[in-house]
Amino acid sequence: MAPFVLGEITIDWPLAFHSFWPILQGGLIYTIPLAIISFIFGLALAMLMALLRLSKVNVAQGAARVYISIIRGTPLLVQLAIIFYGLPDLGIEVSPFVGAVVALSMNVGGYAAETIRASILSVPQGQWEAGYTLGMNDAQVMCRIILPQAARVSVPPLSNTFISLVKDTSLASTITVTELFRRAQEITATSYDFLLLYSEAALVYWIFCFILSMIQGHIENRLDRYVARH
Amino acid sequence: MLLQAKDIHKSFGESRILKGVDLSLDEGKVLVMIGPSGSGKTTLLRSLNLLELPEQGTLEINGIHADFGKRLSKKEVREIRIQSAMVFQAHNLFPHKTVLENVIEGPVIVQKVLKNQAIDEARKILDDVGLFDYQNQYPFQLSGGQQQRVGIARAVALKPKLLLFDEPTSALDPELVADVLKVMRDLAANGWTMVIVTHELKFAQEVADEVVFIDQGVILEKGNPDQLFQHPKHERTRRFLSRILQRV
Ligand SMILES: Nc1ncnc2c1ncn2[C@@H]1O[C@H](COP(=O)(O)OP(=O)(O)O)[C@@H](O)[C@H]1O
Ligand SMILES: [Mg+2]
Numbered sequence: 001m002a003p004f005v006l007g008e009i010t011i012d013w014p015l016a017f018h019s020f021w022p023i024l025q026g027g028l029i030y031t032i033p034l035a036i037i038s039f040i041f042g043l044a045l046a047m048l049m050a051l052l053r054l055s056k057v058n059v060a061q062g063a064a065r066v067y068i069s070i071i072r073g074t075p076l077l078v079q080l081a082i083i084f085y086g087l088p089d090l091g092i093e094v095s096p097f098v099g100a101v102v103a104l105s106m107n108v109g110g111y112a113a114e115t116i117r118a119s120i121l122s123v124p125q126g127q128w129e130a131g132y133t134l135g136m137n138d139a140q141v142m143c144r145i146i147l148p149q150a151a152r153v154s155v156p157p158l159s160n161t162f163i164s165l166v167k168d169t170s171l172a173s174t175i176t177v178t179e180l181f182r183r184a185q186e187i188t189a190t191s192y193d194f195l196l197l198y199s200e201a202a203l204v205y206w207i208f209c210f211i212l213s214m215i216q217g218h219i220e221n222r223l224d225r226y227v228a229r230h
Numbered sequence: 231m232l233l234q235a236k237d238i239h240k241s242f243g244e245s246r247i248l249k250g251v252d253l254s255l256d257e258g259k260v261l262v263m264i265g266p267s268g269s270g271k272t273t274l275l276r277s278l279n280l281l282e283l284p285e286q287g288t289l290e291i292n293g294i295h296a297d298f299g300k301r302l303s304k305k306e307v308r309e310i311r312i313q314s315a316m317v318f319q320a321h322n323l324f325p326h327k328t329v330l331e332n333v334i335e336g337p338v339i340v341q342k343v344l345k346n347q348a349i350d351e352a353r354k355i356l357d358d359v360g361l362f363d364y365q366n367q368y369p370f371q372l373s374g375g376q377q378q379r380v381g382i383a384r385a386v387a388l389k390p391k392l393l394l395f396d397e398p399t400s401a402l403d404p405e406l407v408a409d410v411l412k413v414m415r416d417l418a419a420n421g422w423t424m425v426i427v428t429h430e431l432k433f434a435q436e437v438a439d440e441v442v443f444i445d446q447g448v449i450l451e452k453g454n455p456d457q458l459f460q461h462p463k464h465e466r467t468r469r470f471l472s473r474i475l476q477r478v
Contacts, residue, residue: 129281130322134336134388135312137304144339148326 016196019187023197026183027204030097034179035166038101042108042165043158049113050120064113071110077171079103084175100172104165112161119154120146152223159216163209170205180204231290232257232423233278233392238287238298240273247273248284249447255425255440257391260418262434262455263427265444266470271427272319274444275394278425280311292391312340314392315385319401321377323369329356329380330365336388348387355383359413375406379413386417393417395426429474435459443467 052064071079084099094102123146131141173182184201188194233255240248247270255261263271276282278289284298291313296302315336324332333352337343343351356362359379369377378398385393395414399407411433418424418437428434434441435455442452443462451458451467462468 124322126318126320126322127324129316130318130324130384132281132311133279133316133385135308135340136336137308140339144335145324152326 012191012193012196015191015193016200019184019191019197020200022187023180023183023200024204026178027180027208030172030177030179031166031169032208034097034100034104034169034172034177035162038104038169039108039162039165041101041105043112043116045105045109046112046116049109050116053113053117054120068110068113071107076103076107076168077174079107080171080175096172096175096177099175100169100177104168104172107168108161108165112158115154115157115161116150119150119157122153123149155219155223156216159212159219163212163216166208166212167205231255232292233425234288234290235278236288238274238277238284238289240270240277240282240284247447248277250287251444251447251449253278253425253442253449255392255423257423258421259439260424260426260437262438262441263425263444264429264431264434264441264470264474269444270447271444272396275316275396275425275427278392279314279316279394280307281316283307312388313390314394315388315390317378317381317385317393317395317398319397321369321374321381323377323380323384325369328366328368329361329372332369332380333383333387336384341388352383352387355386356380358416359383360409373406374402375409378402378410382410382413382417386422391423393422393424395424395428397427397429399428399430431459431471431474443470445470 049064049067052060053068055061080100080103083103084094084096087093127145127149128141131145136144169179170181172179173185176182178186181201184197188197191197231254233253235251235253238248238251238253239246251270251274253261253274263274265271273282277284278291280296283302287298289296289298289310291310294310294313296306296310324335327335330349330352333355334345334348337348337351338345353362353365356365359382361376361379361383364372364376364380369380372380382398398414399410402410407430411430414424414426415433415437426434426438438455440452441455441458442449443458443464443466444450445466451462451464458467459471462471
């Protein structure tokens with residue numbers, strides 16, 4: 001048995017320097033766009049699922065419940081595999097990027113639905129009644145009175161969802177999207193310097209998430225100023 | 231008759247809250263409802279605005295008729311609801327909108343009044359309730375009494391046939407009550423038809439044309455303020471009034 005030896009750590013600075021840009025570039029042209037596009041579609045889907053869950057129609061409620069349960073009860077990696085490697089068996093073929101967008105959007109749709117539902121329910125019943133007494137219909141109260149207030153409540157949890165999503169995009173490497181992590185992987189194929197390259201990948205993810213959490217704090221501060229304190 | 235409610239019944243689950251209430255009011259008159267906590271005053275008031283749907287009885291406001299025995303469509307509910315407007319105990323202002331935005335919301339969004347015209351009218355109403363200078367503030371920046379006056383302005387801006395008030399001053403600090411009551415007195419003097427739940431007996435004595443005493447889901451006694459306050463017929467009314475007077 002080989003003894004555990006902490007070898008000399010020698011950093012290959014030229015490799016570190018030359019690999020940094022391709023890895024960052026993968027982040028900028030794939031990871032971030034993938035996260036943003038999936039988040040937008042995902043939120044739309046989540047809103048739909050939240051409204052179905054809140055509707056008084058049993059079938060709609062049930063359908064949304066099943067969808068949310070499946071998304072939350074299965075690994076994202078498997079969802080990606082089904083969409084990219086499985087659906088071609090049914091004649092549905094999509095590019096890796098589109099496949100990743102579909103899988104990630106559906107995933108966000110399942111997770112954020114409960115967040116949105118909870119934030120809608122957190123708006124006091126009296127707000128609905130105030131809208132009704134003005135003569136508004138359900139849609140008007142929802143859009144003009146309830147959702148703006150629910151949006152404020154949901155900024156912190158949805159920001160966390162987005163930051164998780166940025167990290168989850170690394171799974172798109174498994175369906176050949178040349179995003180941040182796959183760039184690092186590709187370079188290891190010739191240089192074999194796993195520790196250096198994967199650390200670099202980690203560093204770039206961390207920088208992205210650090211910037212995002214700063215933006216999150218900024219948004220929350222701004223919203224706090226106008227939120228009612230009952 | 232501007233308002234005519236007949237034989238209103240309302241239950242929540244097993245408990246019967248309103249057990250056949252009749253109510254009527256002429257245009258320009260003020261009706262005050264008093265009664266013990268839990269007797270059904272709020273439920274009755276909310277039924278007039280169809281925030282609660284009674285399971286039996288009829289309601290007619292401004293010639294628009296609803297029969298609660300039948301299923302009402304959303305359109306029918308809305309049509310009778312917009313004849314009246316509610317001022318809530320907890321004001322229920324929209325926290326994300328300024329005072330002015332709160333007041334123009336109904337006229338602009340529901341009644342499709344032109345925004346500039348709605349703003350002009352809203353400013354005038356805010357002036358009447360003493361809040362012209364606060365139009366660009368958010369509700370949380372105001373005192374409880376100011377918030378409630380915005381609530382009144384928001385209801386008045388709809389120009390409904392009937393104003394409904396559910397204990398509009400009972401959540402306020404005593405020193406803030408007078409300003410709200412003054413606004414309501416002005417409305418009465420200007421000919422608004424109002425149904426008011428309140429335990430401000432002095433105010434009721436002044437503005438009410440009729441007072442009803444609600445007890446355990448029925449109207450036990452009604453009359454003009456002098457009759458009801460000075461010469462109540464029922465023992466329960468007497469006991470209730472003496473409790474209220476002691477509290478002050
Ligand atoms: N939404 C509701 N669900 C169940 N019970 C209710 C509801 N609203 C009111 N009640 C009950 O109805 C009774 C009358 O309430 P309310 O009309 O608010 O009385 P008041 O305004 O005279 O104090 C109370 O016992 C209350 O608990
Ligand atoms: Mg009440």
